[in-house]
Amino acid sequence: MRLSVLCLLVAVVAIFAPSVRADIYRAVAADGSVMLTNVYREGRNYVRVRREAATRSAPSSKRQTAARARPFVELVMAAAVEHDLPEALLHAVIQAESNYNPMALSKSGAAGLMQLMPATARELGVDDVWDPESNIRGGARYLKRLLGMFDNDLSLALAAYNAGPTAVINRGKVIPPYAETLRYVPKVIEHYQRLQAGEPATLL
Structure with missing residues (x-):
């Protein structure tokens, strides 16, 4: 992984839990892949690369203004409340996945705002992936599930959203x-960081 990517992940991996203290640890797997996380797991060869005393972020009103000055704001807000997720995080995923195009379709068949694969959409109960509300609610439900699966480690949850949870689990829970x-992963986290800081990320 390039140094710039590592630096970005170190700088922002703790922002998902803004009210708690979080040290940042780095682990290198046997295949050379690197994981940066704020979740310490026993039995891993971790190196602490940063001690985080407290996360410094913009006032909540400024963050909300940044997140809400975007498309589909009401649908994102409702899904965020329903699944107890930050609005800014859902906006960051949508921007990276589809750039707010509800008709986006990838070569692999991922569809809609949050680019749900057909099998994933069916499993989540999303009947119409082209419907923005259904797609956002399904994507939020899936992201919340992945965060639970990976102990609220945002970088791993995002990696699983992109590559599938099996790919992350089979490599020993590393990206x-x-x-x-x-x-x-750093692209979504960068968007999320900007929104958390009250700086609306530019649409692609």
Whole structure:
């Protein structure tokens, strides 16, 4: 993983839990893949790379203004409340996945605002992936599930959203060394960081 990507992840991995203290740890897997996390797990060869005394972020009113000055704001707000997720995080995922195009379709068949794969959409109970409300609610439900699966480790949850949870689990719960995933995780976190700081990220 390039140094710039590592630096970005170190700088922002703790922002998902703004009210708690969080040290940042780095672990390198046998295949060379790197994980940066605020979740310490016993039995791992972790190196603490940063001690975080407290997360400094913009006032909540400024963050809310940044997140809400975007498309589909009411639908995102409702899904965020329903699944206890930050609005800014859902906006960051939508921006990275589809750039707010509800008709986006990837070569692999992922569809809609949050780019749900057909099997995932069916499993989540999303009947119409092209309907913005259904797609956002399904994507939020899936993201919340992944955060629970990976102990609220945002970087791993995002890697699983992009590459699938099996790819993350099979590598010992580290970000798999796929070029797309290594770009995707810091990209989403950067968008999320900007919104948390009250700086609306520019649409692609």
